[in-house]
Amino acid sequence: MLKKELDLGYDECNTSSNESFENVLADRLSRRDVMKIGACFIGASLFGSFGAQLNADDSSTSTSVPAAAVLLGFNAVPKSLADTVSVPAGYTSKVIFATGDPIKMGVSTYKNNGTDSRDFENRSGDYHDGMIYFGLKNDNSGYDATNSKNGLLCMNHEYINQNYIHTTAEVAAIDKTARVTAQVDKEIALHGVTIVKVTDSGSGFGIDKSSSYNRRITGDTPIALNGPARGNVLLQTSYSTNGTMTRGTLNNCAVGSTPWGTFLTCEENWSGYFKGDTRTGKEAIAMSRYGIKSTSHFGWESVYPQFSASITGADATADYRNVANTQGYVVEIDPFSPTSTSIKRTAMGRFAHETASLGKLTVGKPVVFYMGDDAKGEYIYKFVSNQNWDAADANGGLSAGNKYLDAGTLYAAKFNADGTGQWLKLAITEPAISTYTTYPFVDAADVAVHTRIAADVVGATKMDRPEWCDVHPTTGEVYMTLTNNSDRGKSGKYGPDAANPRYYTDTCETTATNKGNVNGHIIRWKETGEEGTATTFMWDIYLFGAQSDANGTNINISGLTDDNDFSCPDGLCFSEVTKGLMWIQTDDGAYTDVTNCMMLAAVPGNVGDGAGYSVANTAVPTNGNADQTIATFVGKDATASTLKRFLVGPKNCELTGIAETPDGKTIFVNIQHPGEEGTASTLTSNWPDGGTSRPRSATVVITKNDGGIVGY
Secondary structure, three states: OHHHHHHHOOOOOOOOOOOOHHHHHHHHHOOOOOOOOOOOOOOOOHHHHHHHHHOOOOOOOOOOOOOOOOOOOOOOOOOOOOOOOEOOOOEEEEEEEEOOOEOOOOOOOOOOOOOOOOOHHHEOOOOEEEEEEEEEOOOOOOEOOOOOOEEEEEEEEOOOOHHHHOOHHHHHOOOOOOOOHHHHHHHHHHOEEEEEEEEEOOOOEEEOOOOOOOEEEOOOOEEEEEOOOOOOHHHOOOOOOOOOEEEOOOOEEEEEEOOOOOEEEEEOOOHHHOEOOOOOHHHHHHHHHOOOEOOOOOOHHHOOHHHEOOOOOOOHHHOOOOHHHHOOOEEEEOOOOOOOOOEEEHHHOOOOEEEEEEOOOOOOOEEEEEEEEOOEEEOEEEEEEEEEOOHHHOOOHHHHHHHHHOOEEEEEEEEOOOOEEEEEEEOOOOHHHHOOOOOOOOOHHHHHHOHHHHHHHHOOOOEEOEEEEEEOOOOOOEEEEEOOEOOEOOOOOEOOEOOEOOOEEEEEOOOEEEEEEOOOEEEEEEEHHHOOOOOEEEEEEEEEOEOOOOOOOOOOOOOOOOOOOEOOEEEEEEOOOOOOOEEEEEOOOOOOOOOOOEEEEEOOOOOOOOOOOEEEEOOOHHHOOOOEEEEOOEOOOOOOOOEEEEEEOOOOOEEEEEEEOOOOOEEEEEEEOOOOOOOOOOOOOOOOOOOOOOOOOEEEEEEEOOOOOOOO
């Protein structure tokens, strides 16, 4: 929500001149007559295509879709402000796992009144976010890509709400300069990742607390550092004087999974957890570019020095001046090896990572992952492995990760005004990077740690907060949500461009006025030659978020109706089972006077399937610009058969995280921070427990009453 945008540091740290309106206006205006470009999930069962070779002893195999079945055959769920989860008629939702719930036998029931102790290493974390379902053999001996009744659920915990995890008196007494150790311990442990076994024994899924696979990876767990930055002076701290280890993973948001059976968790807006100091030269540039400030979110540094990115010792091995450099990566976790040490993959770059989505996988070709940097005016990235995919590495665990994720080429995206795009290489061998004098890069480790600066140098396109991303399982086209951007069109910032063409004023809740790209959009692209290794692509905008009765000329461009209008797309995931059903989840603060956040089901077409539009932007009154018309490229309008609202969540929540079983008959959805706008004394939600209880983030299981595949 916009509240979270302010709290977590989504504010712009990108002061580069990349893709400013003034720099490309003449180019764009010359293409006003270009109105159309030619046609040229990785879901929970990502590994189903080669599941048979992994394991053939399970009877819970994937189910074929009936020939007469029609996607989006359900009735659209109406918009709602109720404090409940609404799903279509013929579907059932059930809460199975909420903040504080035990993951081990013998752990007490969560009191949910702020008095629970710090034993969250044995409980669910808070702010449930991205997740993946991994099938587990019936004898629990390892990975089984086809098992839809027995599996491991891996999920992120993005953030915390101090109002609900502490007592009212404790919250009132918080002093960020002198925190209470027990409270800080609880807060750190509530972050990170949960791995928990889930089983459907015939009456629906539940948590198996007896499983040895169940574990937490928290904000204090030891994690290895691999890739080009491993052992570099930039990663040295007093905890790891050789720069090969760090502690904790923080602000984990979207996720990914690998073809070798591991979970990828992405460290998003981690910078606010660390207190910075005054630096000079390169260090000052780097700290500013990554948003390291003189204050932190929670003041954890008053208890634990590893949260103080300050110079206090003789060199980097004597303090934590470099601790922030050990955060901001894709972290690889092996859910089937409870004693393994997770690994941060520095070759995939350091920024506010949102998602690590696997591209279309082909034997004998490199492995490709797409990623976004979720902050205002940040970039879209692609990682291409040096090693070609070998199916013999399926189920290879972290060893396979070392092979494919520790060496490769990182790119940033440039979206051109004519509907084409380029992948710009980020490497010390690139002349623009190696000769850059403002921030003189030293080596490959410097580029890996300061990826944002390298992307600035090569001229990547500033985007409207790149969020979740996924790849169409048959076409290989890539979809990414751009949730919103209140800086777009603001005076002194940057104007619209072809890939981010809207800025306007929107009024929410009768008094709140939002400006910029208020409702967000979803962009998609198609790699040249349908090759993930291509350095060029074609793109268009799949959907624009909007209120259905908004001005169609410049806001409701995609023709949304009352059954499918939405604002601020965030989560996005394709179903592997249905081969094309896409889920869209919202994190909204601009339409919440009308409806709570929601999840929609979509059947997208292809890049270039619609007519382009010249989008007339309603100028933000304070930005000093006149109305402008931007040539862009837009997919087909949404219809009742291509986009439909499937779920509406409880009050003040965000919809985020979705996983499916390999047979497609069960989906897991996360409801994050219900009641976020309230306090323990003034609750705005009581979901999921009802009554007068404090709200909790929770995982919901959704099934079709007739036992069919979800989405039909």
